[in-house]
Amino acid sequence: MKMEKQLVTGWAGVVVLLTSLRLVGTNPTTYGWFGGLAVLTVVLVAWQITRVLASWRGDNLTVKATWWLVWRHWWRWGLAMAWLTLLTLPFGLWGLSSRLLVRLRLPVTLINFVGLHRHVLGGIAIMGYLVLAIAGGYYLPRFLRRIAPYPLPPCQKGWWRSGWWGIGGGFLGLFTAELLVGVAWWSGSRLPESFGRPMTVGLAFLIWTVLSTVGVWLFIGVLRLAGGQPAAFGSPWRLPDWRLLILLILTGGLNAWQAVNQQPQFMATAIISHRGVDAGHGVQNTLGALRHVSKQRPAYVEMDLHETKDRHWVVLHDENLQQLTQRSVTPHDLTLKQLQRLVVRENGYRDHLVGWETYLRAAEAKHQRLLVEMKTTPQDTPHMIQRFASQYGQRLIHDHDAVHSLDYRVVTRLKQKVPRLPVGYITPFNWVSPRSVPADFYSFQRISLSQEFILAAAQQRINTYVWTPDTSVAMARMWALGTNGQITNEASRLRWVVHQPVATQRWAVLQNFVLSYI
Known part of the structure; x- marks a missing residue:
């Protein structure tokens, strides 16, 4: 005994x-x-x-x-x-x-x-x-x-x-x-x-x-x-x-x-439309989708840029166009004019690829702020980021837009060239201290996100956005963690979730508690 x-x-x-x-x-x-x-x-x-x-x-x-x-x-x-x-x-x-x-x-x-x-x-x-x-x-x-x-x-x-x-x-x-x-x-x-x-x-x-x-x-x-x-x-x-x-x-x-x-929890949440789409209305990163989602006045429309063969930028996420156009080509294979003639299909809609300048003017006409994701590839021309900063840095500041990227070189080069432009770092998974990669804000990946990473950013007085919660359960969990914004394909659903009384969403705190163990 x-x-x-x-x-x-x-x-x-x-x-x-x-x-x-x-x-x-x-x-x-x-x-x-x-x-x-x-x-x-x-x-x-x-x-x-x-x-x-x-x-x-x-x-x-x-x-x-x-x-x-x-x-x-x-x-x-x-x-x-x-x-x-x-x-x-x-x-x-x-x-x-x-x-x-x-x-x-x-x-x-x-x-x-x-x-x-x-x-x-x-x-x-x-x-x-x-x-x-x-x-x-x-x-x-x-x-x-x-x-x-x-x-x-x-x-x-x-x-x-x-x-x-x-x-x-x-x-x-x-x-x-x-x-x-x-x-x-x-x-x-x-x-x-x-x-x-x-x-x-x-x-x-x-x-x-x-x-x-x-x-x-x-x-x-x-x-x-x-x-x-x-x-x-x-x-x-x-x-x-x-x-x-x-x-x-x-x-x-x-x-x-x-x-x-534990704080932060249930913070005011910015609604950010992922690739400019809401509930499958329109083709991602196109003007048609932008016109639809901008009616809901999200805090940002998140969209993607690739450099083209003639050193312009096209609004596009994938490095290869096979999925949207059924053509196995990359943005670096074609000029901007050639890319704009391509028809893209998704969610039962069809549209055309659009150049960055055209997309930016359309957003400015609707007074819609943008969160620009800069895509980088080994085929990019030298000093591409510096050239982008020179051409559009001050304009983005005037429009109250922001930029983020998976490539930390983009963060550092843009901040050197345009210090007043908000530039964030996208984490593909959360595995190191945010202090290792200083940025104006962080776009955290959802699956491995915990309250400690959000708290670490909050202690630096830095906003945290999370990508891409699309279900009501995932949205409630991220809201309970205290994120400052959510980058989602379901902007209207997120708006409904964050307008629910906090008392009805406390279960999400317990769900996060369980998942922290397993």
Whole structure:
């Protein structure tokens, strides 16, 4: 019984430290405290696993003996924790993934190289991840046997069942968490506003409890692969000592309160039409689509520019025209006049490609602000960006337009040439500190976006836009994260979402909380 209490105490300590990491990690500028807590958490996890391995034989190691065993295998623990971190980083990592990545400072040249070659590098990363996962799964039981204080018993018959139980428990926990999110959605429009925030905190606490229990359950299942006896862990459903129970309740309450009250949330949201289209009316980046969407007066119409063969610019997103014109040519293969004669088809509409000067004049006539995305290719002429800045920089400033790009060289060159022009950086995925790539604003990719990245930009007093939420669920989630604007193909739907009472959208806070774990 004493051994079991000590094991429960260890699990409680791990949960408390992980919760502390989550709370400290909400401030993207705290490096010292966050790093210290991370190291302490790794050491405690190593300590706890060592005690668990000893308990499989019914032995109770002394504090001194446990420390000595952890120190003896310090380099093995380092490799194991690095493997575990890399393997779980694409997922929630107990809600710590974004808190780690938002602190990652890398050279601008490396970040830009990864962004411009993301498709090739992404494929390599996926293959490397699979190799890492398979190799780690093969060596993990051997690692546990190597660091065990005593020879472990052979794997039990049917050891593989623990893996299936773990997977089943994970899905059950996720289903339960989503069920609680559904409760928040159902009650949002039925309860008075005064009940909304306390109920959201309570549901967040229940979600935290479910996911924490499942996390320990999965961890125990992994350890069983080395041949451990499940009885040595104690039942995961048995209540610990009342003092530990109070401690876990307090940490869970703090975690839930932070998730519900972390700022920014539900900010005023700028509606930005992606490629100038709303609900499929018209062909992207054409005058017909611009005329339709400008009637709704979005904050910006986002559109794209490519350089042509004769050093002009055409309003076009894709580098190849196969999808819109069924012709496998690029803008650099044709002059602007040749491109303007091409018919493009999309969403049941047909239109013509249009030159940048014509599109800009049409937007100015309708007093419609533009968010211009500058596309770059290896075929671009030298000093293309400087030439664009000289010809259109002051005009864009006068029109209150803005420019952004996936190529950070565009950001730096435009700011050097036209300092007063708002220029933003588009992140293909969110994996480094925004401070690594200074810009006037950021256009964050939606799938990997978290509140920490938005908070990091807000601390620099910089706006954040997100691309491209098109469903009501995605829009509500991004609104709950506190984005300053959303670049969407469904501008009218976004307008409806952000005009809903905040009380009816608090479920999105809980949904973001769940997704931060997984």
